[in-house]
Amino acid sequence: MEMKEDKDARWFELECIPKDYIPLEENRPQNLDSPVCDSIPVIDLAKPNGTVEEILKGSQEFGFFQVINHGIPEKILIDALNVLKEFFYMQGKDAPTGTIPDKKGYIYNRSDFARDGTHLWRENLKHPCHPLEKCTHLWPDTPTRYQEVIAAYLVEIQKLSSRILEMIGEGLGLEQGYFKNTSEVQLLSSNFYPPCVDPSLTLGISPHFDTSLISVVYQGGSTGLQFIKDGEWINVGASPNAFVVNIGNQLEIISNRKLKSVRHRVVTSTHATRLSIATFVNPSLDCIVEPAKVLVNELEPSLYVGSQYKDYVQCTNAFGAYTAAILNAMQ
């Protein structure tokens, strides 16, 4: 690996890609010229009618949709992206990575590992967020504005995700407030993907499904997020000010597979940096997740056996190497 001359160069400022960042051939990004998908619904939440149907359509056909005119002040979004950018830039070459559960309740990782053992081309910060008032003091305290800015962001995400889940519930024919006391914005995972000299060789995040009910991603108009449709990788595209929402495994179960949890990944770019803030809206840990009773009948029998969300997370090792630490922090 050849580093640039500059003694302050970061780990990604390389002339060529180290071998341990290159997955096996069959796991590499392949076709990077995938079409930008212009047919995932971009839903205007300020519209008086039709939003529930559009959300359902996006969730059934693609497992993905975007929302605009969501009512979250732009300043809150920009502040959140900026404070995270500052956080990632402050991490020097020697910053400790990994779990620091005794000191702080967050996990920072520089180029962590994919399940196949190769490094991902990203830095990542994760922390629990529920209940907010018990978590904020455990998050990074530098930059000094971090806790305040991210707490303000998460209050808005809580409101937005409740609104979206309520609309999904309505579209599925569930009783009003179905998700109200059983869903939580549990985890924030922020990703910094620096430019990479050869994006065909590396992955920002390998293909995966989310274990959430829904995931709400703010990407500030950047690209790189892709999902699979009919065997092809499709770019989500970048609508500035929009949130990308995708259906996770728990909602696929509750909807008795009427809604789709879809595999997705992040590819890198030669010139652009991607910074994203993913928030996972999950069932409460002790919640039994199973197909909603009103969606099960003789013609459409239950496709899943119910299980407690906590057990699901443990059995599927939902957060990889950090599953135990994250579960611990969330209890």
Ligand SMILES: O=C(O)CCC(=O)C(=O)O
């Ligand atoms: O949008 C991103 O950068 C990644 C979102 C994602 O797939 C994840 O955090 O699991």
